[in-house]
Structure formats: structure tokens, C-alpha cells
Amino acid sequence: MSHLLLSDLSPGASGVLNRVGGSRAYRRRLLELGFVPGTHLKLIRRLDVGNVLEVELRESRVSLRISEATVLELVTEETS
Amino acid sequence: MSRSVVAIAGNPNCGKTTLFNSLTGVHAKVGNYPGITVERREAALHLPDGRDAVLLDIPGTYSLSARTAEEQIAISAIAGLNRFQDPDAVIVVVDGTQLARNLYLALQVLELRLKVVVALNMCDVLEREGVAVDTDKLSEELGVAVVRVSAIRGDGIADLKEAVSNVLAADGVSHGVVQRLNGTVGSAVDAVMPEIPEGWSRGDGERRAALATWALLSLDEEDELWEVPEALRETVLRQRRLVEEAGEDLDLQVVSARYQWIDGVCARVMGELPGALRRFTDAFDRVLISPIVGFPVFLLVMGMVFEALFTWSAPLIDIVSNVMSVFGESLGAVLPEGLLRDFVTDGLVAGVGAVIVFLPQILMLFLFISLMEDSGYMARAAFLMDRIMKAIGLTGRAFVPMLSGFACAIPAIMATRTMERRRDRMLTMMVVPIMTCSARLPVYTLIIAALYPAPDQAGGKVFGFFSLQALLMVAMYLFSTVLALVAAAVLGRTLFRGESSPLLLELPPYRWPSPFSVIRQMWERSRLFVTEAGTVILTCTIVLWVLLTFPRDLALSRDYAQEAVTIEVTGVAEGVPEDAIIDQLSVLGGLEDAERLRASWGGRLGRTLEPVIAPLGFDWKIGVGLIGAFAAREVFISTMGVVYGMGDGVDEETVPLREHLQAEVWPDGRRVYTPLVGLSLMVFFALAAQCMSTLAVVKRETRSYRWPVFLFSYMTGLAWIASFCVYQGGRLLGYC
Numbered sequence: 001m002s003h004l005l006l007s008d009l010s011p012g013a014s015g016v017l018n019r020v021g022g023s024r025a026y027r028r029r030l031l032e033l034g035f036v037p038g039t040h041l042k043l044i045r046r047l048d049v050g051n052v053l054e055v056e057l058r059e060s061r062v063s064l065r066i067s068e069a070t071v072l073e074l075v076t077e078e079t080s
Numbered sequence: 081m082s083r084s085v086v087a088i089a090g091n092p093n094c095g096k097t098t099l100f101n102s103l104t105g106v107h108a109k110v111g112n113y114p115g116i117t118v119e120r121r122e123a124a125l126h127l128p129d130g131r132d133a134v135l136l137d138i139p140g141t142y143s144l145s146a147r148t149a150e151e152q153i154a155i156s157a158i159a160g161l162n163r164f165q166d167p168d169a170v171i172v173v174v175d176g177t178q179l180a181r182n183l184y185l186a187l188q189v190l191e192l193r194l195k196v197v198v199a200l201n202m203c204d205v206l207e208r209e210g211v212a213v214d215t216d217k218l219s220e221e222l223g224v225a226v227v228r229v230s231a232i233r234g235d236g237i238a239d240l241k242e243a244v245s246n247v248l249a250a251d252g253v254s255h256g257v258v259q260r261l262n263g264t265v266g267s268a269v270d271a272v273m274p275e276i277p278e279g280w281s282r283g284d285g286e287r288r289a290a291l292a293t294w295a296l297l298s299l300d301e302e303d304e305l306w307e308v309p310e311a312l313r314e315t316v317l318r319q320r321r322l323v324e325e326a327g328e329d330l331d332l333q334v335v336s337a338r339y340q341w342i343d344g345v346c347a348r349v350m351g352e353l354p355g356a357l358r359r360f361t362d363a364f365d366r367v368l369i370s371p372i373v374g375f376p377v378f379l380l381v382m383g384m385v386f387e388a389l390f391t392w393s394a395p396l397i398d399i400v401s402n403v404m405s406v407f408g409e410s411l412g413a414v415l416p417e418g419l420l421r422d423f424v425t426d427g428l429v430a431g432v433g434a435v436i437v438f439l440p441q442i443l444m445l446f447l448f449i450s451l452m453e454d455s456g457y458m459a460r461a462a463f464l465m466d467r468i469m470k471a472i473g474l475t476g477r478a479f480v481p482m483l484s485g486f487a488c489a490i491p492a493i494m495a496t497r498t499m500e501r502r503r504d505r506m507l508t509m510m511v512v513p514i515m516t517c518s519a520r521l522p523v524y525t526l527i528i529a530a531l532y533p534a535p536d537q538a539g540g541k542v543f544g545f546f547s548l549q550a551l552l553m554v555a556m557y558l559f560s561t562v563l564a565l566v567a568a569a570v571l572g573r574t575l576f577r578g579e580s581s582p583l584l585l586e587l588p589p590y591r592w593p594s595p596f597s598v599i600r601q602m603w604e605r606s607r608l609f610v611t612e613a614g615t616v617i618l619t620c621t622i623v624l625w626v627l628l629t630f631p632r633d634l635a636l637s638r639d640y641a642q643e644a645v646t647i648e649v650t651g652v653a654e655g656v657p658e659d660a661i662i663d664q665l666s667v668l669g670g671l672e673d674a675e676r677l678r679a680s681w682g683g684r685l686g687r688t689l690e691p692v693i694a695p696l697g698f699d700w701k702i703g704v705g706l707i708g709a710f711a712a713r714e715v716f717i718s719t720m721g722v723v724y725g726m727g728d729g730v731d732e733e734t735v736p737l738r739e740h741l742q743a744e745v746w747p748d749g750r751r752v753y754t755p756l757v758g759l760s761l762m763v764f765f766a767l768a769a770q771c772m773s774t775l776a777v778v779k780r781e782t783r784s785y786r787w788p789v790f791l792f793s794y795m796t797g798l799a800w801i802a803s804f805c806v807y808q809g810g811r812l813l814g815y816c
Contacts (some may be wrong), residue, residue, distance in 0.1 A: 021333070024300055025147055026582040031335040032143040033584065034181050039339075044362075049371045051467045054587060056345075058180040059353055063463055063585040065470075 006041060006055065006064070006072035014042035017057075023072035031054030034058045035072060084133040084248055085165060087158055089189060091182050092140035093230035093456075093588035095201045099173055100137050101597060102237050103318070110604050112783060118153050119497065128238070128246040130544040136167065140449065142181065144188045145297040148304045150502055155294060159192050159287075161280055162307045169195040169247050171232075171240070176202045176213060177357060179350060183342045186222065189339075191256035191290035195247040196224040199240050204230035211351050218349045224254050233592070250637075256290060258341045259536055260444030264326040265333045268319035269293055275312040296320065296330060360687075361456075369460050369587075378464050381457070382483055388444045389487035389517065396440035404433035422629065431621030434712060435614040438490045438773065442609055443602050445484055445491040449498065450601040452480075454593035458498065459585060466583055472565050473572030475499060477510045482564070485515030486557075489774045490613075493781060494605060507568060507576045510782065510791055513774050514564040514767065516557050519713040522732040523765050526717055528552050530738035531758035559768050618777035624711050627682035628704075628719075634679050640672040674725035682707050696764060696803040697757040699746065709770050716765075756815045760807040767799035 009015065017039045020027055034042075034057050046053040046066060054063045064072075090096035093607050100108075103150035104123035107307045113120045115238045117138055125135040138157050139150075146152040172189050191194055198219075206213055219226040229236030260266060272292035273285075283290035289504030298305065299316040367373050407739040408429040415421040437782075452458040462476030469476050477499045484492035492512045499505045528549045533540035535547040644665055651661040695702055701723045710718030721730035721737055724744075730737045737742050744752040769775065775788040782788075 006421065011170070013220045022582070023283060024331070026584075028145060028297065028331045028335075029142075029582075031310055032145060032184060033102055034184070036336045036339045045365070045369070047369060047371055047374075047463075049467070050464055052463055052583065054463075058178070058346075059357075060178040060181045061358075061587055063587055065466065068582045 004074055004078055005070050006043070006074060007053070007066050007069040009041075009043040009046075009053075009074070011045050013076070014040065015043055015076040017072060018075045019073040020071065021073070022068075026068070030072070033062055034060065035067055039041060041062070041072070041074060084131060084168040085127070085136055086133050086169045086171060086244055086248075087136045087138050087167035088156060088171045088173065089138040089185065090140060090201075091142050091178075091185060092177060093141070093586060094173050094175040094178075094182060096140060096173045097137070098231035098594065098597065099171075099199060099201065099229065099240075100135060101594075101600065102231060102234050103241070104135050108600075108604070110608060113153050113157070114167075118150050124165060125241075125244075125249070127245045128242050129249065131245060131248065133168070133244070133248070143185060144294060146303075146305060147298065147656065148502060149306050150500070152298075152305050154559045155298075158189060158194070159280065159291070167194070169197065169244055171197050171199055171244065173199045173201050175354065176200050176206050176350075176432075178347050179213075180339070180342050183345070184338060185257060187256070187338050187342070188290075188294075188540040190222060190254040191286070191293075193253045193255070193284050193287045193290075195250070195252075196254045197240065197243045197247050198222060198224055198226045199229045199236075200226055201229055201231050204233050204235065205357070209354050209357060211353055211685050213351075214349045217606065218345070221345045221349065222254075222257060229436070232594070234786055258338050258583070260289065261333055261337060264328045268296060268323050268330065271319050272296060272315050275309065275315045277309055277312070281432055295336060315459075358589055361587075364590050365460070365587070368457070374460075374464055378461060381452075381461075382479070385480070385589040386443070386447045386483060386486065388448060389484060389491070391443055393440040393444045393487075396444075397437060400437050400440065400546065401433065404429060404436070408433075410663045413463055419632065423625070426629070427625035428618075429621045430625070431618040434621050434773065435610060435617050436772065438488065438609065439606055441488050442491045442494065442606055445487075445495060446602045447478065448597065450598040451593050454591065454597060456588045456590045460589050462585055463587060466585075471715075472568050472569055474508060475501070475504045478504060478533075481508050481512055482515065485512040485517065485564070487516050487517070489513040489515070489771065490777050493774065493777045494609065496781070501581060503576045503581075506782070506787070509787070510571055510576075511568045513589055513769055513771070513791065513795060514567055516560040516766065517713075517771075518701055521766050522714045523709075523716050524553060524556055524762055526732040526738065526741075527758045527762055528814060529732070530741045531753055531755050552760055556762055556766060559763070560659065563767065563798075609782070610713070612780040613773065613776040616775050616779060619712055620772040620776070624682070627685065628677060628680050628708065630681060631679070633803050634676060636672070636675055638671075638675075640668060644736065667725075670722075670725040670727045673722050673727065677704065677722050692800075695808065697754075697760045697807040698764075699744075699752050701744075702761065704754075706768075706770065707763075709765075710772050712773065713765060713771060754815070756807060760803045761811070763806050764799045764803040766801055767795055769795035769799075 003018065005014070017035060017037050019037065020030055020035055022030065039057050042056045043062060044054040044056050048066065051066050052063055053066050053069060055063055088096060088100055100121070100123070104125055108121050108123040111120050112118065122134050123135040125133040127133055136157065137155050141151065141154045144155040144158065146155060156164045158167065158170055172186045174186055183236065186198055200215060200218070215226050215228055225247060227243045229234055229240055251624055261269070269289055269292045272295055273288045276288045276291045276295070280291050295312060295316050296319065299308065299313055300320070301317065336630060366645070382708060390392050408425045411429060412421055412425045415424060449458070452461065457475070461479060462553045465476040465479045469478055480498070481492045481495040481536070484495055489512050489661045492515070493509050496512070499508065532549055532552060534549060535541055540548050542551055570791045592755055647664050647668065648661060651664070683704055685707055687700040689703040690700040702721070703718045705720045709716035716726040717732055717737070718730060722728050724737070725739045726737060726740065741753045745754055769792045775792055778788045778791055779785060
């Protein structure tokens with residue numbers, strides 16, 4: 001197990017949400033979209049040119065800015 | 081029996097709008113929520129028990145928690161807070177393919193003790209994928225009826241209506257399903273409860289607790305919520321501090337408890353979703369939002385939108401103008417000559433024409449916007465453009481309105497409604513009118529052709545290769561684009577400061593747009609424009625006509641009527657050809673119109689304005705033209721035609737008008753229209769908010785006179801300063 005940020009994931013990689021940071025308003029919106037600790041997250045794609053990524057959680061998809069996804073801290077379930 | 085009000089709520093992209101359309105049919109009443117720019121749609125809902133109800137569309141939202149006045153609409157309309165009417169029942173639309181996140185909203189609605197029906201949408205997709213959902217079990221868990229529907233296919237509509245009838249006829253109301261929290265957070269809820277106004281809680285303890293929780297999640301030091309009692313706000317802030325000091329996390333605990341319940345229920349009622357559910361969407365997205373193909377495709381789509389606004393709508397605009405002019409002429413032929421005829425043809429018909437001439441572009445733009453929204457591509461556009469637009473302080477969704485501004489600001493401003501945040505919308509609306517719209521082109525064409533050498537003349541080429549005239553035109557486009565971006569950056573850091581909002585965007589699955597909903601969008605936009613902005617435009621056109629027409633009983637310098645008779649009598653007597661007589665008469669008529677215009681209130685206003693515009697190099701005649709341009713920028717040309725006694729039939733290609741501009745002199749013999757004045761005039765046209773239709777649409781979209789007044793003041797102020805710099809700077813540098 002190791003800690004890392006959602007913004008560090010590469011496409012296809014996944015992890016379990018451990019901590020949600022960020023300003024209160026952003027954090028509340030993240031939580032309400034299902035980003036609560038213990039949630040399984042999977043990075044679907046990242047577009048570094050556009051500073052955006054798309055993540056899957058509980059069957060739904062949400063796009064965030066890569067620079068803002070640093071508030072989501074994960075625990076990875078490394079298989080290698 | 082008064083009509084029941086049924087509210088329909090759901091997440092964005094959950095199929096709520098499609099379901100709304102299937103439930104109600106064609107006729108919807110579109111308005112605004114009181115005092116705010118959020119659109120309010122309602123339509124008649126006929127229920128199987130013969131009851132007539134009104135279905136009220138609640139803006140799509142992931143949660144009832146709110147920080148802005150726009151987000152507050154959902155809670156206010158569902159719970160009937162303050163000035164909002166209580167709904168008799170609420171339909172919560174839940175997307176079955178994303179059950180967990182959709183149930184989050186449903187739980188909040190249940191807590192409010194309402195008559196609730198849950199519509200489980202996308203059941204066709206679930207069936208196709210072989211995913212079983214135990215609807216009865218879900219209904220049992222939620223304590224309310226759950227109806228399987230497919231909004232796209234129209235399945236389950238009758239069942240849903242029946243469930244609504246049943247719930248309206250029965251007495252029971254919903255209960256919250258998540259257990260109340262204990263500990264510090266629970267005490268905070270208890271402490272806030274007494275501050276919930278009686279009018280909100282309706283004396284119901286459970287509902288009081290739900291609203292207390294809502295307040296604890298929503299209120300903070302910088303929320304923008306309306307009509308929240310001061311005592312409630314203070315208690316919430318105090319309690320939040322207490323929770324924080326106790327080292328606990330209020331938001332996290334409340335939301336986690338809900339998701340914990342949801343995850344448990346989802347596991348019990350629903351089978352595993354196959355990973356391939358989004359296979360088509362993923363296949364498309366691999367191309368459409370990939371760095372290599374995504375951007376070129378986006379530019380191609382935008383190019384098409386642009387082409388449609390500019391080129392495809394042109395023949396339609398011609399048809400509209402031709403129909404209006406034929407209509408005006410035939411009315412003119414019927415009416416007796418005189419003031420009434422002038423009013424009808426030049427005031428009324430021209431005013432109606434000024435309104436409907438925008439319809440082709442509005443229809444065209446909303447055709448594309450609806451297609452992009454309904455197919456899911458708009459979210460991808462926002463995804464791709466986010467970084468670029470954020471750099472200038474705007475959101476990805478501002479791209480389409482900004483681009484449309486090159487064709488016309490009217491549809492572009494109407495297109496800002498695809499943006500959720502008020503700040504983003506207002507900011508975009510305030511800068512879109514700077515973009516070079518097509519109405520500025522004829523003015524630039526006239527000025528450039530009249531005052532700058534053509535490529536085959538001396539000085540007409542730059543570096544012996546580029547046409548000076550063409551370069552000037554390109555420069556005007558660049559100038560306006562750069563200025564619009566600068567204005568966005570400046571306004572975004574001053575007037576519309578606010579925190580830059582983090583991006584949280586859902587890329588919904590691609591879907592075929594429904595032709596019905598696309599046509600409905602186009603129709604509703606056009607109707608709103610005609611009924612609301614149209615009346616303002618019509619009024620302004622008539623006011624302008626009055627300004628440029630009255631007073632009528634002038635002491636003219638010549639007896640034009642007598643001279644006309646003389647021309648005819650002597651002409652006929654001397655055997656002058658008929659054509660020549662008509663020519664002489666029209667020259668005389670032009671001179672009379674010019675003298676009347678100069679003496680009109682508008683003409684006097686132009687003269688009054690002269691000291692103000694003289695530092696920009698403009699004389700009072702240009703001032704009159706600028707007043708005329710308020711109707712629409714291209715009217716500048718026909719007004720100048722009248723000012724110079726050439727009648728109003730001129731256009732930017734009319735050679736005599738160009739020659740007249742070149743020959744015009746100040747009393748001291750200097751030329752009025754030097755290339756420097758031309759540049760100053762073009763800069764003024766680029767920046768001044770001299771389009772009453774734009775101002776009318778801003779008034780309609782913002783529901784306030786403040787913003788059109790601000791827009792007019794800042795743009796026109798900027799125009800004056802920029803023209804002043806160009807003209808006076810040019811003179812200092814030795815140009816005249």
C-alpha cells in the first residue's frame with residue numbers, strides 16, 4: 001500500500017479514496033458527488049494538454065482539473 | 081379544486097427534461113424564477129384520475145445544498161420556502177445506470193416530508209444489459225413508490241402518471257431514511273433546529289431537522305443565499321465552529337452517512353453493472369477528446385457553427401428583409417401620404433423588421449447548441465477548452481457564445497444560458513458584444529473603401545504584397561478579439577471577482593438528440609426573444625424614428641414644394657426627358673430630407689454632442705449617424721446617406737456616398753474624413769455598445785436594467801477613450 005494523489009494516477013489505474021481536502025465549497029461538492037473516503041476510484045483518462053482528467057466512481061464519471069485533483073488522496077491496491 | 085403542483089427534480093443529464101416533455105407534450109410556459117436568471121418551465125400535466133396538475137421543472141442538480149442563489153432554487157422550489165409555492169408532490173428522476181449518485185438527491189427530498197414518487201429512468205438500458213433492479217425492494221427501502229421508466233422510449237409514462245395520482249390522493253408523506261447522527265454533529269443539528277422558521281418547517285420536527293442539516297451544509301461565511309434569517313445564519317456559523325473545535329468533520333459525516341446507506345441499498349437492489357455499459361461512449365471519447373484528434377474535430381465543429389451563423393442564415397435574413405420591405409411598401413401604397421404612413425412604414429414596420437431579422441441566426445445557433453447539448457458533445461467542448469478559457473478567466477462553456485459573437489451578439493448572449501454559474505454568465509455577456517459582429521462589417525467596408533487606397537492605387541499595398549484594405553479589416557477583427565479577452569480578464573479580476581471555481585464536470589453518455597426537444601428549444605428561444613427583447617427593440621426603433629423625424633413644422637430654407645412644381649412645369653414645357661425630371665426631383669427630395677434631419681431632435685442632439693465627439697475627430701453629422709446606428713450599426717450608413725442628402729437608399733458599396741465622404745470638409749476647409757478619422761471611427765464602432773438590441777437582450781437575460789446600463793457605459797466609455805487615443809495620438813505623430 002502506498003499513498004498518492006488522484007492527479008498522479010495514470011489512465012486505467014485505480015485506488016481507494018483516503019482523504020478529501022480542498023476549500024470548503026469544492027470539498028462539499030466532491031463529497032456529495034460520492035468522493036467519500038473508502039470509495040473506489042478509477043482513472044479513465046487524462047488530457048495533460050488540457051489539464052483535465054476523468055475519473056470513475058460508483059458507476060458515474062466526473063471530470064476534474066489535474067491541478068485541482070491534488071486534493072484527493074488515495075491508497076492504491078498495487079497488484080504488481 | 082385548485083390545480084395541484086407537481087415538481088420534477090433530478091441530477092443533470094438524468095433524462096429529466098425528456099421525461100418532462102413526455103409527461104406534458106408540446107406546450108410549456110417558460111419564464112424565470114423570481115428575481116433571478118434561472119429559467120422556470122412549467123406545463124400542464126393531465127393525470128389519469130381526471131385531475132389537472134402543473135408540472136414544474138426544477139433545475140438539474142446533484143444535491144439540494146446550495147451556496148449561490150441559483151443553486152438555492154432547487155431547495156426553495158421543492159420545499160416551498162419563502163416566496164416559493166409548496167409543490168403537492170415531487171417526482172425524483174433517478175438514472176438507474178448511476179443509481180448511487182442519483183439516490184443522493186432522492187434522500188434529501190425524502191427528508192423533507194413530501195409526497196414523493198421516484199422515477200427509475202434508463203430502464204431500457206438496464207434491461208438490454210441484463211441488469212436486474214428489484215424495484216419493489218427499492219420502493220420498500222425508500223418508503224415511496226418507484227416507477228420504472230424509459231424517458232427516451234416513452235416507456236412507463238402512464239404508470240408514472242398513475243403513481244402521481246395515487247400519491248396525490250393519499251395522505252402519507254415521505255420520511256428520511258438515513259439515521260440521525262449522534263455526537264457533536266447531532267448536537268449541532270439539534271441546536272440549529274429552533275432557528276428554522278416555522279414557515280419552513282410547517283411544524284414538522286423531521287422536516288425541521290432536515291432543513292437544519294441543509295443549513296449546516298449550505299451556509300458559510302461567504303455563501304450568496306437569499307432570505308436566510310440572520311439568527312439562523314449566526315447559529316449555523318457558531319455550531320460549525322463548535323464542531324470544528326471538537327475536531328470533527330460535519331460535511332464529511334453527513335455525506336458519508338448518506339452514501340453508506342446508499343451503498344448498502346444499491347448492493348441489495350441491483351445487480352452488478354457490466355463494465356461495457358459505456359462502450360459506445362468510450363469509443364467515441366477515445367477519439368473526440370483525445371489530444372491529437374479531439375482539438376481538430378472541435379475546431380471543425382466550431383467552424384460549422386460559425387459557417388451556419390454567417391453563411392447559412394444569410395439567405396434567410398435576406399428573405400426576412402425582403403418580406404418586410406415588400407410588406408412595408410404595400411402598406412405604404414394603401415395608406416395616404418403623410419405622417420401616419422411614415423410612422424407605419426419607417427417606424428412600425430422597420431421596428432418589427434429589426435426584431436425578426438435576428439430570428440434566422442437565433443434559430444441556427446440554438447439548433448447547434450441543442451444538438452451539442454443533447455448529444456453530450458457540449459460537455460466535451462467544455463472539457464477540451466477548459467484550460468484555454470480558464471486562462472482568460474472564463475469557463476470552457478463560454479467558448480460557443482464567444483465564437484457566436486463574431487456573427488451577432490444577440491444569439492450569443494442568449495447562448496450564455498448553458499453556463500451554470502452566474503459569474504461566468506454575466507462576465508461572458510459583458511464581453512461578447514465587443515466581438516466583431518457582422519453588423520460592423522458594412523461600416524468598416526464603407527470607411528476602408530472610402531478613405532484608404534485600393535490595392536491598385538498608390539500606397540494600397542503593404543510590403544508590395546498585402547492589400548492595405550484587407551489588412552485593415554483583419555486588424556479590426558484582431559483588435560476586437562484581443563480587447564474582448566482583455567476585458568474578460570480585467571472584469572473577471574475586478575467586478576466579477578469571486579473565487580475561480582474548481583471544475584467538476586460530468587461527461588454524460590452520448591445520445592441521439594431528439595428532434596422534438598431540439599425543435600422545442602429553437603421555438604422557445606425564438607418566442608422568448610420576440611416577446612421580451614422584441615418589445616424593447618420595437619420601442620427603441622419607434623423612439624429613434626420620432627427623434628429623426630420631429631419636429632415637422634420647420635421653417636425650411638427653401639420652398640421645396642414650390643421648387644418641385646417649378647421643376648415639373650418648366651421641365652415639361654422645355655421638353656426635358658421624364659427620367660431627368662425624376663432625377664432632379666429626387667435630388668431635391670434628398671436635400672429636403674437632409675435639411676429636415678439636421679433640424680430634427682436627433683440632428684440637434686448630434687450638434688449638442690459635437691463638443692463631446694470633436695476630440696475623436698468627428699463632426700456633428702457623424703454624431704447624427706452614431707445616433708442612427710443605435711438602431712443597428714449598419715443603419716449608420718443609411719443615416720449618413722440622408723445626412724448628406726442622398727436619401728436612405730445607399731449602402732456601403734454606393735460610390736457617390738464614398739465620394740461624398742471624401743469631399744466633406746470642416747468650416748475651415750480641412751477634410752473631415754481623413755484616414756486617421758476613419759481609423760478613429762472604426763475603433764469607436766468596434767467598442768461602443770451602440771446596438772439597442774444587444775442591450776435589450778441583456779436586459780431580458782439579466783432581468784435588470786443595471787447590466788445593460790453598465791454594458792453601455794463601460795463599452796462606450798472605452799470606445800471614447802480608445803478613439804481619443806487613436807485620433808489625438810495620430811495627430812501628435814503628425815498624421816492629420
